[in-house]
Amino acid sequence: MFESLTPQPPDKIIALIDEFRADPRPDKLDLGVGVYRDAEGRTPVMRAVKAAEARLLQTQDSKSYKALAGDGAFLDAMRDLVLGAEAPADRIAAVQAPGGTGALHRLFELAAKADSGAVVWISDPSWPNHAAMLRHLGIPQRSYRYFDPATRGVDFAAMVEDLKGAGPRDVVLLHGCCHNPTGANLTAEQWDVLTEMALAQGFVPMIDLAYQGFGDGLAEDVAGLRAMAARLPEMLIAASCSKNFGVYRDRVGAGLVLCRDAAAAALAADNLAALNRVNYSFPPDHGAAAVTLVLTDPALRADWEAELDAMRRRMLALRQGLADALRRETNDGRFDFIASHRGMFSRLGASPEQVERLKREHGVYMVGDSRINVAGLREDGLEALARALVAVGL
Ligand SMILES: Cc1ncc(COP(=O)(O)O)c(C=O)c1O
Numbered sequence: 065m066f067e068s069l070t071p072q073p074p075d076k077i078i079a080l081i082d083e084f085r086a087d088p089r090p091d092k093l094d095l096g097v098g099v100y101r102d103a104e105g106r107t108p109v110m111r112a113v114k115a116a117e118a119r120l121l122q123t124q125d126s127k128s129y130k131a132l133a134g135d136g137a138f139l140d141a142m143r144d145l146v147l148g149a150e151a152p153a154d155r156i157a158a159v160q161a162p163g164g165t166g167a168l169h170r171l172f173e174l175a176a177k178a179d180s181g182a183v184v185w186i187s188d189p190s191w192p193n194h195a196a197m198l199r200h201l202g203i204p205q206r207s208y209r210y211f212d213p214a215t216r217g218v219d220f221a222a223m224v225e226d227l228k229g230a231g232p233r234d235v236v237l238l239h240g241c242c243h244n245p246t247g248a249n250l251t252a253e254q255w256d257v258l259t260e261m262a263l264a265q266g267f268v269p270m271i272d273l274a275y276q277g278f279g280d281g282l283a284e285d286v287a288g289l290r291a292m293a294a295r296l297p298e299m300l301i302a303a304s305c306s307k308n309f310g311v312y313r314d315r316v317g318a319g320l321v322l323c324r325d326a327a328a329a330a331l332a333a334d335n336l337a338a339l340n341r342v343n344y345s346f347p348p349d350h351g352a353a354a355v356t357l358v359l360t361d362p363a364l365r366a367d368w369e370a371e372l373d374a375m376r377r378r379m380l381a382l383r384q385g386l387a388d389a390l391r392r393e394t395n396d397g398r399f400d401f402i403a404s405h406r407g408m409f410s411r412l413g414a415s416p417e418q419v420e421r422l423k424r425e426h427g428v429y430m431v432g433d434s435r436i437n438v439a440g441l442r443e444d445g446l447e448a449l450a451r452a453l454v455a456v457g458l
Contacts, residue, residue, distance in 0.1 A: 076432060084429045092427035093445060095436040098244070098408060100278075100307060100375060103443065110310045112368035116357035117350075124353070129346050132337040134160020134318070138352045141359040142318040146273060146286055146303050147293055155323050157332035159340060160347040162315035164274045164304025169197055170319045171270060171300045173339050174332065175235050176203050184235045184270070185227065187211075189411075189433065191244045191272070194237060208236075211246045213413055216401035218248045224257065232266030235300065240273035241285035242407020245435035249279065249406050255288035259295050270300035277308040277372045278379065279406035297324045305355050307408070308372055314351025375439075379408065382441045389450035399453075402438075411435050418456045426452035 080096040099107045133139070139158035143151060161167040175182050184203055186194045187210035198205040208226035212219035230236050238258070243249055250258070262269055271289045279285045293299050298321075305316035319336065323329040340347060358364045383403045390399035402410050414422070414434035422428040428449060430436045441449070 080429055080431065083423075087427060087429075089427040091445070091448070093429065093440065093442070093449065095428065095430045095438075095440040097440075098437055099312060099439075100310065100408065101437075101439045102375075103378070105440075105442075107312070108310065110368060110371050112358045112364040112371065113309055113311060113354050115367075116354040116361075116364055119357060120350070120353055127349075130349060132340050132346060133158065133333060134340075134347045135349065135352060135356065137360065138356040139318060141356050142303055142305075143320060145282070145359060146276065146289075146301060146318075146320060147322075148286075148290055151290075151293065152322075154326040155329050157321040157323060157329045157336055159319045159333075159336035160352055161302075161317045161319055161340075162344070162348055163306055163317040164272065164302055165193060165197075165317070166315065166347070167302035167304065167317040167319040168194070168272060169201075170336060170339055170343070171302050171321070172197060172201055172203055174319075174321065174335060175268070175270070175300065176201065177335060177339070179233045182233055182235055183231075184237055185230055185267075186237045187223075187239070187243070189245055190237070190239075191274075194272070210243075211248055211411065216246070216248060216405070216411065216413055218250060218254070220250075220254050220257075224261070227258070227261060227267075228265075230261075230265055230267040234267045235270050236262070236267050237270045237272060238289075240271045240276065240289050240301070241279040242275035242409070244274065244407070245409050245411055245431065245433060247405030247407055247410040247438075248401075250288060252288060252291070255291055259292045262292070262296055268298045268300065269296065270302070272302050274304040275307050275407045276303065278376055278408055281376070282308075282369065282372070293322055296322070298322055305351065309351075309355050309358065309368070311351040311355065314354075315348050316351035316355055379438050382438050382443070382446075383410070385443065385446045386438075386441060386449065389446040390453065393447075393450040393454050408437055408439050409435050410438060412453070412458065414453075414456070414458055418458060421456045422452060425456070428452055 084094045161170050184198055184205045185208050188207040209219055209222035276285045301320040303318045306312045321332045323332050358368045387400050387403035412434040416432055419434050
């Protein structure tokens with residue numbers, strides 16, 4: 065039976081990792097894969113997570129199943145982290161899932177279950193897995209314009225024009241902060257406009273929150289979505305702990321569903337648990353248990369916040385450093401957008417040919433759409449990178 069399967073297109077980022085590994089040049093630079101790197105190029109286990117894991121090893125006395133929807137303490141802590149302690153807990157259904165991807169998958173399924181005709185709108189461009197998952201689930205999708213290649217900022221007029229077509233009960237997927245792949249984010253005023261549109265048109269926003277704490281700070285990065293949640297009857301949020309807790313491989317995420325009232329929230333919670341059951345039954349516990357300890361123990365939490373803040377500041381300093389180096393190289397400010405973008409990524413606006421030349425001639429590896437991972441930059445390599453970018457005609 066398996067001869068009938070068709071080959072799948074190779075994952076571009078994984079192919080890039082292989083190419084990078086095979087490159088013998090000592091000064092090669094990997095700006096491709098989307099994981100945080102410190103100054104030594106490592107993706108560390110965060111101090112507070114390590115301490116929480118050590119404590120778990122000492123204190124955990126059973127690995128028996130927990131609840132289908134996941135651990136209640138984890139879900140409460142995630143709800144507070146994302147929506148704030150003042151959020152209306154009785155209107156929020158929550159589910160634990162393997163990573164942000166698992167949470168997105170679960171919420172897409174819930175939306176389709178609630179309304180079989182729901183269309184999901186995604187930004188152009190977006191994280192490629194959004195479109196791929198929707199195709200896999202057979203959920204209709206449409207895209208809205210988001211990025212202005214001239215300014216490398218958000219083309220908000222075009223976004224609004226396109227989203228005027230979003231109907232009642234359509235789902236509009238927004239990146240909570242640190243837009244992947246562009247780094248261009250919505251302002252507080254733009255979040256407000258989208259909130260008004262959701263109220264007037266009846267669409268339900270779904271927020272993909274994969275980088276809370278990587279942009280302007282833990283609270284700052286969710287200010288837009290919190291303002292929206294305060295005014296809307298319904299909203300979906302998929303939160304990932306992969307980046308901000310550094311627990312990529314442990315697969316930790318949460319889906320949050322804001323409902324009209326407590327009865328609707330109980331129904332949503334019931335359905336989320338049932339969806340977990342038919343997908344993988346109980347969500348993985350270890351990483352979520354460590355995250356719960358970090359979020360609820362004051363000392364661990366303070367240390368986590370301090371380390372996360374240092375990571376964020378490192379990325380901001382690298383952004384500023386690269387923008388400054390490019391100013392010196394070009395004598396103009398056309399690369400200043402790198403300093404105003406937020407999060408791990410910036411889309412440089414290079415052509416595929418320029419991306420290829422950067423790799424071949426300069427050993428600089430980035431994704432084909434010219435997305436760079438800022439955390440992959442080296443402080444002592446900014447001038448060389450600026451020269452390379454200008455040399456290929458950017
Ligand atoms: C925009 C976006 N959403 C969701 C995810 C999901 O991350 P994970 O499933 O590893 O938690 C990522 C990871 O790269 C992402 O960039």
